[in-house]
Amino acid sequence: MSPSNIDPNLRSWVDIPEHSDFPIQNLPFGIYSTGDTPRRVCTAIGDYVADLQILSEHGFFEDLELESGIFEQATLNAFIGQGLSKTRAVRQRLADIMDDDLEEWDASELRTFFLIPQSEVTLHLPLAIGDYTDFYSSLEHATNVGSLFRGKDNALMPNWRHLPVGYHGRSSSIVVSGTEIAHPSGQYLPEGAEHPVFGPSQRLDFELETAFVVGRNSTMGQPVSTDEANDYIFGMVLFNDWSARDIQRWEYQPLGPFLGKSFASAISPWVVTMDALSSFRCDGPEQEPEVLPYLKLPDSSSYDIHLEAILETPDGKRMSLCQTNHKHLYWRMVQQLAHQTSNGCNVRIGDLYASGTISGPDPGSFGSLLELTQNGTRPITLPDGSKRTFLGEGDTIILKGYCEGNGIRIGFGECRSTIVAT
Ligand code: MN
Numbered sequence: 001m002s003p004s005n006i007d008p009n010l011r012s013w014v015d016i017p018e019h020s021d022f023p024i025q026n027l028p029f030g031i032y033s034t035g036d037t038p039r040r041v042c043t044a045i046g047d048y049v050a051d052l053q054i055l056s057e058h059g060f061f062e063d064l065e066l067e068s069g070i071f072e073q074a075t076l077n078a079f080i081g082q083g084l085s086k087t088r089a090v091r092q093r094l095a096d097i098m099d100d101d102l103e104e105w106d107a108s109e110l111r112t113f114f115l116i117p118q119s120e121v122t123l124h125l126p127l128a129i130g131d132y133t134d135f136y137s138s139l140e141h142a143t144n145v146g147s148l149f150r151g152k153d154n155a156l157m158p159n160w161r162h163l164p165v166g167y168h169g170r171s172s173s174i175v176v177s178g179t180e181i182a183h184p185s186g187q188y189l190p191e192g193a194e195h196p197v198f199g200p201s202q203r204l205d206f207e208l209e210t211a212f213v214v215g216r217n218s219t220m221g222q223p224v225s226t227d228e229a230n231d232y233i234f235g236m237v238l239f240n241d242w243s244a245r246d247i248q249r250w251e252y253q254p255l256g257p258f259l260g261k262s263f264a265s266a267i268s269p270w271v272v273t274m275d276a277l278s279s280f281r282c283d284g285p286e287q288e289p290e291v292l293p294y295l296k297l298p299d300s301s302s303y304d305i306h307l308e309a310i311l312e313t314p315d316g317k318r319m320s321l322c323q324t325n326h327k328h329l330y331w332r333m334v335q336q337l338a339h340q341t342s343n344g345c346n347v348r349i350g351d352l353y354a355s356g357t358i359s360g361p362d363p364g365s366f367g368s369l370l371e372l373t374q375n376g377t378r379p380i381t382l383p384d385g386s387k388r389t390f391l392g393e394g395d396t397i398i399l400k401g402y403c404e405g406n407g408i409r410i411g412f413g414e415c416r417s418t419i420v421a422t
Contacts, residue, residue, distance in 0.1 A: 005278060006095045008408050013100040014115065016046040021402055021411020024098055027091050028235070028270035028412075029076050032121040039074040039124055043094055044270055044413070047118050050094065054114040060097060060105075064089050075128045076271060077350045080215050080234050087215075087234070088275065123269035125176040126237075127213060132174060132352045133340060134209075134241055134261070135166040137331035139285065140359040144371040149249075161289060164331035164339050166356075169241075170262035174352065176269050177238075177415045182422045183393055184263035186247035201244035201260075203376065204391040204419065208309045208367035208399055210326055211239040211354040212333050213271055220346040226296055229334035232347065236277065238268040238307075238399045238415040239354045245370055245390070267352070268399070268415040276410050280304045280403035285330050294342055301332040307358060307401045309367065314394030317383045321372060324358050324365040326401075393421050 005025075012024040022028070022044040032042045032049050042049040053071040055061065066086060070079050080087060096102065097110065136142055139156075142165075146155030159165065175181075183204065189196045215234025218224050224232055241261065248260025284302030291297065305326035312318050336353055357367040366372045369390055373379055379387035391397070396418040402411035 005275065006092070008279070008406055010095060011100050012045060012098045013102070013111070014045045014048060014098055019409065020046050021409065021413050022046055023408060023410070024095055025408050026272065026276050026410045027094050028272040028276065029079070029087075029126065030270045031073075031075060031124040031126045032116075033124065034116065034121050038072075041071040041073060041076060041079055044118070045098055045115070048115040049118055049121055050098070051114045051116065052090070055097065061090060061093060064093065066090070074124070075350070076126050077128050080213070081349050084215065084231070084234075087273070091273065091275065123176065123178075125174070125267070126269060126271055127350045127352070129171040129174055129352050130348045130350050132169045132171040132265075132354070133166045134169045134257075134354045134356060135164050135331065135336050136356040137164050137329050137336065138356055138359050138367070139330040140328065140361060140365075141357040141367060141371065144359060144366060148370070148375045161287070162291070163295070164336045166336070166340070167256045169257075169265070169354070171352070173262055174265045174267060175417075177266055177413075177417070179266065179417060180420045181242060181264045181266070181417045183419050184244050184247070184259075185422070186244060186259050188246035188250045196250060201246055202390065203245035205243045205245050205369045206309060206391070206397040207241035207243055207357040208307055208322065208324065209239040209241050209355045209357055210236050210305065210307070210401065211267065211352045212236050214347045214349055214351040214353070217348050218341055218346045221344045222341075223294070223344065224337055224341040224347070225294070226298055226301075226334045226338045229337040230274065232337060233274055233333055235271040235273040236412070237271055238401050238412045239352075240266040240397060240399055240415050240417060241354060241357070242266065242417070243368070243370075264417070265354075266415050266417040268412045270413050272410065272412055277303055277305070277403060279408075280405065280410065282327055284327055284332060287330065291335070295335050295338060297332065298334060301334050302327045302329065303403070304405075305401050305403050307367075307399070310398040310400070311382075312396035312398060313382060313384075315384070319383055321369070321380070322364060322366055324360040324367055326355070326358060328360045328365075329355055329358060391419055393419050395419050
């Protein structure tokens with residue numbers, strides 16, 4: 001299906017602050033509640049959430065033949081499950097309602113009744129996440145990490161340029177932005193020690209990633225091709241794949257990451273649709289050697305998304321740790337989905353597929369402290385002059401992401417998590 005864009009020239013009667021992530025061209029989907037209102041489907045516009053259930057009760061979606069109660073849900077799964085033609089129609093209708101040229105409805109009547117300031121609501125985990133995979137799709141990240149542990153000459157495993165390496169992660173501990181993360185304990189081998197110990201991780205790290213949300217069930221036994229994959233990708237979120245490097249390093253061979261990853265991952269609350277992102281498609285890195293036919297790359301399947309990770313220390317001081325871009329990713333989302341299903345494994349609505357740490361070519365664009373501090377050997381200097389290698393209790397990591405061009409900014413909001421004592 002070809003993408004459906006909201007007119008870039010459209011302006012809303014809702015006041016949109018400068019540099020807002022949520023103009024009328026974005027209209028992401030999320031789940032909110034207040035003290036009086038149970039969890040419901042909403043969208044973001046400027047500094048407000050718009051309640052889709054209230055609009056529905058007033059008949060604004062009457063002709064769209066949606067299932068009844070589709071907005072009175074604690075997750076987006078049922079809404080997404082109605083299919084792209086319905087979710088697109090809802091998003092287009094929201095744009096019509098908030099268009100400052102609206103003719104169909106009385107603007108003065110519309111102004112306030114379905115908008116609630118974002119500062120007055122709680123945003124929830126927007127999905128019931130069935131399965132979660134984390135890929136390892138940044139050439140720069142894989143090369144940096146491989147160089148640290150195996151030396152520059154053996155940085156990339158022989159398979160790396162032939163398939164998007166990934167592992168099955170844990171969905172039960174994926175939480176929404178704002179959720180506190182308990183400092184994990186685990187087994188690790190201290191530097192130079194002969195025997196492992198059990199205790200709080202000394203090498204707690206973030207990973208700057210994005211993830212895509214599956215919007216359509218596939219059939220077991222039927223692979224999804226790279227050409228078909230776009231029809232299965234509903235939208236994207238920011239993703240912080242929290243990592244305990246000491247636990248990870250001791251446990252990961254031969255079967256891969258386990259408890260060093262599964263204690264927590266965090267996502268941003270708004271699912272930004274692929275439709276909203278479609279005008280920011282671009283060409284990505286060339287793939288050499290040529291991939292096998294089932295991974296054939298369609299044109300312009302990368303996305304130009306600015307990404308940033310910020311550290312907020314316990315005293316409230318902020319420091320940008322890195323800035324990178326989604327377009328640096330070697331393996332594209334359509335290839336990840338094609339590879340995931342190439343053996344006949346099916347995907348389901350609400351599944352989450354994370355990119356892997358997104359690093360860029362220069363040191364300011366490395367998406368983890370593992371890389372930024374060269375495995376803890378080169379501490380970074382904080383604004384107060386103190387040095388830091390990994391993270392500790394009271395530290396907060398904030399991920400941000402947005403696309404910008406032709407006077408339009410499509411953003412993800414933020415993905416924030418604070419480490420607390422257990
Ligand atoms: Mn990861």
